[in-house]
Amino acid sequence: MARAQGRQPLLGQCLIDPIRExxxxxxxxxxxxxxxxxxxxAQQILEKAHEELVQSQKMExxxxxxxxxAHDFNNALTAIVGNLELVKQSGAVQGIALAQIDAALAAxxxxxxIASQMLVFARKRMMQxxxxxxxxxxxxSLRLSRAAATRA
Structure with a gap:
């Protein structure tokens, strides 16, 4: 089927019934x-909206x-950083081991x-x-250092 010239094609549904004596x-x-x-x-628009909804739900x-x-990872890192800081402050570690602790702390x-960036992505923390x-x-800090140096 076709519409008048210059228009889009017509999508039609035909029903044919026999006529009998x-x-x-x-x-x-x-x-x-x-x-x-x-x-x-309208059906195509509805299908597209449904696909967008499904994609939105996946992102959520x-x-x-x-x-x-990120929350669990941050908890584990807090324990790691805390223990490394305790070891470092104990004074029991020196030389290469101290450098390794500093490298582990930096990592x-x-x-x-990275966990903080993940929380921003998850919208649990706003980036400010x-x-x-x-x-x-x-x-x-400089004033405090000078004051401490003059007292010593």
Missing amino acids: EDGTLIGYAKVTRDITERRL SLGQLTGGV ARNGAS PLTLDLNRPWRR
Whole structure:
């Protein structure tokens, strides 16, 4: 089927029924054609919306999974960093072992940063960029160091 010139093709549904005499003799057919173009277009729009909903639900599930993994990972890293700091502060470790502890601490802190980014992805933590003035704590630290040096 086709519409008038310059229009989109027509999507139609045809029903054909036989027409018979009272004795059952076939005398012809009756044909009804329905334009289902709009219905099909609405169905395609609905299918697309459903696909988008499913994709959105998948992303929500991924966010929840990511948040859970990041939380558990962060808990493990907290224990690792805490124990490494205790060993380092004990003074029982020196030389190469101390350098290895520092490297492990740096790696654990990097892992904590990654976990934090995962929590941002999972929307469990909002990213809040800050502007920091590093000169103020530096000057304060310098004053304390000078004061401690003059007392010694």
